[in-house]
Amino acid sequence: MIAVNNPITITSKLPDVGTTIFTVMSGLASEYNAVNLGQGFPDFPMSEELTGLVNSAMQNGYNQYAPAPGWMPLREAIAEKIQFLYNTKVNPDTEITITPGGTYAIYTALTTVLQPGDEVIIFEPAYDSYIPNVTINGGVPVLIDLKFPDYRIDWEEVRNKITPRTRVIVLNTPHNPTGSVLREDDIDQLRSIVQDTNIIILSDEVYEHLIFDNIPHQSMLRYPDLLARSFVCFSFGKVYHCTGWKLGYAVAPAALSKEFRKVHQFNCFSCHTPSQVALAAFLQTRDSYLSLAPLLQQKRDYFQELMSKTRFTPLPSYGSYFQCYKYDRISNESDKDFAIRITKEYGIATIPVSAFYKSGKDDKVIRFCFAKKETTLAQAAERLSKI
Numbered sequence: 105m106i107a108v109n110n111p112i113t114i115t116s117k118l119p120d121v122g123t124t125i126f127t128v129m130s131g132l133a134s135e136y137n138a139v140n141l142g143q144g145f146p147d148f149p150m151s152e153e154l155t156g157l158v159n160s161a162m163q164n165g166y167n168q169y170a171p172a173p174g175w176m177p178l179r180e181a182i183a184e185k186i187q188f189l190y191n192t193k194v195n196p197d198t199e200i201t202i203t204p205g206g207t208y209a210i211y212t213a214l215t216t217v218l219q220p221g222d223e224v225i226i227f228e229p230a231y232d233s234y235i236p237n238v239t240i241n242g243g244v245p246v247l248i249d250l251k252f253p254d255y256r257i258d259w260e261e262v263r264n265k266i267t268p269r270t271r272v273i274v275l276n277t278p279h280n281p282t283g284s285v286l287r288e289d290d291i292d293q294l295r296s297i298v299q300d301t302n303i304i305i306l307s308d309e310v311y312e313h314l315i316f317d318n319i320p321h322q323s324m325l326r327y328p329d330l331l332a333r334s335f336v337c338f339s340f341g342k343v344y345h346c347t348g349w350k351l352g353y354a355v356a357p358a359a360l361s362k363e364f365r366k367v368h369q370f371n372c373f374s375c376h377t378p379s380q381v382a383l384a385a386f387l388q389t390r391d392s393y394l395s396l397a398p399l400l401q402q403k404r405d406y407f408q409e410l411m412s413k414t415r416f417t418p419l420p421s422y423g424s425y426f427q428c429y430k431y432d433r434i435s436n437e438s439d440k441d442f443a444i445r446i447t448k449e450y451g452i453a454t455i456p457v458s459a460f461y462k463s464g465k466d467d468k469v470i471r472f473c474f475a476k477k478e479t480t481l482a483q484a485a486e487r488l489s490k491i
């Protein structure tokens with residue numbers, strides 16, 4: 105305890121914000137020794153080749169500050185990957201910035217562009233950092249529901265919500281928590297809405313490589329006209345099964361990246377050097393990212409098959425680490441009560457999807473993370489089949 109009767113008070117910049125649902129459910133999971141399919145992190149080991157490369161980088165003396173925008177060979181490897189996957193040329197010198205994670209890239213992009221009163225269109229259910237990131241920067245979140253149960257965007261509603269103050273549209277594909285993905289017709293609609301406006305697109309693509317059934321990932325990197333007005337954010341943690349590394353990057357046109365880097369240089373300045381050196385080498389093999397979708401698709405399919413023997417009803421998952429299920433055949437409790445109860449009574453932790461709505465909208469859906477070992481998924485399904 106620093107001081108008992110501390111006279112110092114501050115006005116909260118985020119008065120409506122408490123502890124995130126991920127922390128709450130992971131805390132409950134360990135308290136009740138539950139199988140944790142809540143917070144999105146894998147329980148299987150990451151690539152030994154990649155950890156070996158980090159070790160070598162440390163032993164070979166790559167232990168001092170990297171350049172603020174990132175280790176150049178890593179930025180070059182990313183540019184080459186973008187060229188290969190999306191046939192788009194991105195300048196590694198001026199258009200790619202390495203960040204300490206995807207969340208940081210999103211926060212920095214919003215901090216870079218928002219002026220007080222600017223409106224930001226956010227689709228709900230939404231990853232939990234978006235709304236606080238907007239409000240802390242004096243922006244105004246304009247919330248639009250994705251259409252339940254397939255969680256697609258109603259573009260007519262987007263058109264109706266656009267005003268002269270609309271500054272940013274936030275996209276997330278593949279989508280957390282629902283596993284929905286943008287399709288080509290979504291891109292056509294988006295294009296027709298933003299063309300001839302000054303609207304910026306913030307595209308959260310941290311699950312870029314986790315997309316299934318051979319569906320093409322509709323990255324903004326594919327579309328030069330959209331990329332010209334975009335910040336596109338990525339996370340190495342999510343795709344290389346090392347969420348604790350907190351390393352990612354943002355791709356944006358040079359003029360936007362220049363402003364982004366002004367904010368970045370006075371926040372963290374630069375990121376962990378040995379991990380960047382390692383990733384630069386790891387990315388040289390295309391298999392390092394092409395192997396990810398089949399691996400996770402197999403886990404999704406395995407989990408779905410196990411779950412078909414329970415009373416949970418699946419919603420489709422086309423990508424990400426996640427699969428949502430309705431539990432209306434089991435209970436009509438609120439999703440939060442249900443998620444807490446099954447953690448305590450059956451030893452299985454999940455995430456209630458209402459946590460991704462500002463209003464707490466409850467469609468009685470819970471999210472499962474299937475980025476787990478088969479033994480974990482089997483143990484979880486065994487417990488779930490008793491509910």
Ligand code: PMP
Pocket residue numbers: 144204205206207208231276279280308310338339340341342347350351352
């Ligand atoms: N966006 C979404 C949709 C996510 O699920 C995550 C994963 N936590 C992130 C961003 C952030 O990634 P990172 O852990 O690299 O900050």
Ligand code: GLN
Pocket residue numbers: 124126127142143144145280
């Ligand atoms: N992205 C992860 C999830 O959705 C969690 C990130 C976090 O704990 N902040 O589960």
